[in-house]
Amino acid sequence: MKHLxxxxxxxxxxxxxxxxxxxREIIPVNWKEIKEVAxxxxxxxxxxVSRLSAEETDTTMTKNxxxxxxxxxxxxxxxxxxxxxxxxxxxxxxxxxxxxxAGAKELLKTNPVSLKALSNATFSIVSILRGSDNPDENRxxxxxxxxxxxEAIFNTISATGDxxxxxxFSVNAVSDEYLFMRYHLNLWQIxxxxxxxxxxxxxxxxxxxxxxxxxxxxxxxxxxxxxSDLF
Numbered sequence: 001m002k003h004l005x006x007x008x009x010x011x012x013x014x015x016x017x018x019x020x021x022x023x024r025e026i027i028p029v030n031w032k033e034i035k036e037v038a039x040x041x042x043x044x045x046x047x048x049v050s051r052l053s054a055e056e057t058d059t060t061m062t063k064n065x066x067x068x069x070x071x072x073x074x075x076x077x078x079x080x081x082x083x084x085x086x087x088x089x090x091x092x093x094x095x096x097x098x099x100x101x102a103g104a105k106e107l108l109k110t111n112p113v114s115l116k117a118l119s120n121a122t123f124s125i126v127s128i129l130r131g132s133d134n135p136d137e138n139r140x141x142x143x144x145x146x147x148x149x150x151e152a153i154f155n156t157i158s159a160t161g162d163x164x165x166x167x168x169f170s171v172n173a174v175s176d177e178y179l180f181m182r183y184h185l186n187l188w189q190i191x192x193x194x195x196x197x198x199x200x201x202x203x204x205x206x207x208x209x210x211x212x213x214x215x216x217x218x219x220x221x222x223x224x225x226x227x228s229d230l231f
Contacts, residue, residue: 038075168217
């Protein structure tokens, strides 16, 4: 999957919105506050998720709203990454792109902001289009919608930190870490990973234009909670 970003841009004709990690405002995820909203006002999160996942980008959404939408959804559908999303990668690796796309779309009905589902849907469409003599324009547009939503989520994750020990990026799933590193920061040579407290820490065997530190930290507080509740 190393060259899929190039394929996405080539086949879907999409500009990448990868951004360099410059000095900027960081908004750490307040898990306690988000959980309280999920319990007391779940519809508020659902409404924000609808805006975040709309076909046309809602430019009026604030960073705090996008953070509440994305991380709050994990409290409404905590099992989608470990349950329904478990076999999507396997289908993709087996070349069963139509099945993978169908499964991803089913998962998106439950969790519209699942990065696992969005990435598999997008990559399946790219693979289907590349294997067709007469690419379906409607399908290409569908892939664009999924990719734009992925970008919005990457930008939301990016707002929560800078990858340092002091300000780790927050994620809802382990797969989010790898997708974010590869397709947002263009980091492919990923070394060892260790769990330090509530952070996954990766040694990086490369730098990129968008990330130059030798290590990258991810806050996996929510991942650990989900795993504890499920298992």
